Amino acid sequence: MFEAVKLVIGIVRPERVNDVLEALYRAEVRGISMSRVQGHGGELEVVETYRGTTVKIEMTEKVRFEIAVSEPFAQATVDALCDGARTGEVGDGKVFVLDLEQVVRIRTGETGREAVTPVDET
């Protein structure tokens, strides 16, 4: 049976990470990876000077969330990312939603929708 699973990728400001996590938690989204990345989304550059060396910071620090969810959760996840990460200034980030061909939960071998459904801890 075909079960739509989406991969939601959100790239956000590091200082908004806690707000994003809070929003995701409220949206009951579980199962999150995050990593530190560097990116450029058209922000004005920052200039730094170390003695005689002046540099422009072209790539700024961002945090990348990767969240695999079953279809009904996809919109809630996108909303949570946007609500948590938005400041209104240039450089707030992007959200990408991709179809996911296959998901496997390593522990059990479950695939598809089951693999992204949180386990009730008992």
Add this chain to the structure above:
Amino acid sequence: MSGPDLVRGISAGDTAWMLVATALVLMMTPALGLFYAGLVRAKNSLNTFMMCLGAIAVAGVCWALLGYSLAFSKGNAFIGGFGYAFLRHVGFAPRSGTHIPQLLFMAFQATFCIITAALVSGAVVERVRFGPFLLFVALWSLLIYPTLAHWVWGGGWLAAHGTLDFAGGVPVEMGSGFSAFAAAVAVGARKDYGRKPLLPHNAVYVLLGAGLLWFGWFGFNGGSGLSTGHASVLAFTNTLLAPICTLLVWFLLDVRSGGRATAVGAATAIVVGCVAITPACGFISPMWAMALGALAALPSYALISWRPRTRLDESLDVLGAHGLAGAFGILFIGFVAQRHWNGVSNGLLYGHASLLDWQLAAALAGPAYAFLGTYILLRAVSAFTPLRASDHQEALGMDVAGHGEQAYTHGEGTILVTAGQETPSHRSRISAQGPELSPAGTPTTPS
């Protein structure tokens, strides 16, 4: 004692020790910078360290020009005069009551004013603007510190009534602690305070800073006898004996509350122990110094554990570590001072009850003056220029926003700007990007 080059009345031994002690105390301010830098987030670590270096520059200059005179020249009971302004009459002749040149005495005392101003920054790191803070430091090191120093050391009203303060319980410890309290109120909490954890980014810096502070404190306390005499030896030794007990008790308090002794707690304990013994070091016996070190851990531990649960973002707990421990030490002298050890006065337990009255007066008046004075000065500064960085700058980090540098660079994603390309507009872009600066003291509401 005096060699051919020595002015009459100068002791070579005392002078040699005080030269070393002055350098030791100056080192405490960069050590404090390291201690504070470790306690803040990585994105604010340079700015936090720079507050301490800024205090060296600004408080140091103010002290040489006028502060020293206001503290130590003849004046009234409240404040000194202008007799030593611009270091007039401050030369190789001995400071009265000592056998060291007054010039050296001035330098030694300068290092005290500097570290006290630097300590206050701990209350407001991670959001206060560098320039306005240094403006405050200038005013503070002319109007607050010299007054408190004059009260206990410069012939002011507390000294006249016999208040004992060996190395700075009133001007340095309570002065910084209660000024920090007022500064935290005047500047307001960090945007993220109470909303997300604001953790020390490098506990090893904190430990190293605390270790260097303790090392420097031997000059701070041991030098406050201004000699190589008994009082200095007692003060020096008590600077070992009190903090070792604080450290041990702090381990136990940590174990009792969380099951484990913590490293940041240990660093805090060293500072608290050194602070508590500071006023008392030359006045109480070694055994009482150990008792003081052990007991002083209790109130400071309680305050430092409780304060983060309040709305008061006194970020690095200057009030708990310095203000409260300093008050504890000042009061402790009133109970256990022994003329047998200090040659000056007994405390309550040794038959001289009135000493405690004037120790209590110091423990009330010093904090009151420091708190009110600091609050008024910061409100005055904020009338001219905002004290706080904008929310955007605070989020970006004070290192990049305030100094155009980061503590931990890797060079990836950066482009070298050649000299010809650089234009002044580059510099202004970062401040232009964020929203308008928020007015000083805007109350932040942790949700």
